[in-house]
């Protein structure tokens with residue numbers, strides 16, 4: 225039975241900051257941010273948006289009533305969860321009008337969470353023919369104002385519906401993975417912002433890629449010539465470039481040029497949005513699907529989550545995939561955002577809701593939002 229991604233959707237908050245303006249406000253040469261880091265814009269969430277509302281928004285953009293009836297598994301990958309006990313997934317059952325007979329939970333392993341969810345979904349659908357699984361990557365990436373990581377922030381979510389006879393990407397049952405206890409990035413429960421050894425994290429990431437790629441080639445007797453495109457976890461777009469560059473001189477010049485050109489198409493959306501943490505790889509997939517993909521292409525996907533877990537797996541783009549992806553809506557959503565000033569972004573960054581907060585719906589510009597915090601419980605609403 226073929227299993228894989230049948231639908232894929234994306235949501236990004238409506239505000240963004242311009243990376244050149246951020247560089248100037250921090251007294252940094254803009255080329256460092258646009259060329260050295262590889263970003264153009266950074267999504268800024270509203271205080272009434274969080275991992276729950278972002279997840280609801282991307283899932284809502286792809287689910288039909290029939291899909292909802294067939295879903296038996298709901299997994300949310302996130303490292304910006306709002307509750308240490310209740311999962312982001314449990315909140316979504318109401319917001320998305322999902323039936324009760326669903327197994328739902330949240331997965332955390334830094335930016336690897338959604339891939340863990342995707343592979344679990346693959347197993348679930350393979351064992352339960354006719355059933356579907358909804359996997360959502362939802363995060364707000366925060367390093368703090370005026371930190372070196374500030375330029376690599378962002379927010380948004382990617383939702384994927386996993387089913388048999390998938391119309392977008394057939395997942396091949398081929399994968400290699402590894403875990404090492406590494407201190408490259410962490411966020412203790414008391415902290416709203418992440419701590420990172422950024423340069424060390426780059427080194428570990430590249431090492432995971434080269435190690436797993438060697439193992440993948442040996443295990444499945446393949447080379448780079450078997451793939452037209454490699455997709456990477458891209459918290460910022462320079463990071464994947466560093467991994468891809470390790471292939472220079474090891475593959476033919478033509479293959480290297482093809483991989484590099486396709487990589488540029490896969491990072492177009494990320495340049496506009498910034499870091500989605502666990503959704504980053506899947507935003508790269510969506511960007512590639514919208515901007516360049518061709519039917520029957522073989523893709524190699526590299527997932528990485530600090531701490532650290534990595535996995536390389538592969539998939540095949542399905543004929544007719546373009547009919548399932550709402551390219552116009554995605555591009556319109558990106559284009560119709562509004563730029564806010566760096567000082568407005570800084571003010572919004574500091575807003576914190578506490579027990580007793582009631583959000584005025586008149587000021588909400590999103591379908592799903594945090595409406596209230598009552599007895600420390602977060603209560604969500606949707607606008608129809």
Ligand code: COA
Nearest residue numbers: 253255256259260261372373376409420422423425459530
């Ligand atoms: N023009 C063009 N490029 C420039 C430049 C300029 N004026 N000034 C610097 N650069 C380049 C540097 O050469 C470097 O490129 P390289 O990485 O290819 O060597 C890049 O810009 C970044 O410069 P650097 O001095 O290393 O920046 P930094 O000390 O501010 O750190 C990060 C950058 C990415 C390490 C930092 O933003 C960070 O820690 N981010 C968090 C990343 C993370 O934790 N990821 C983990 C999740 S997987």
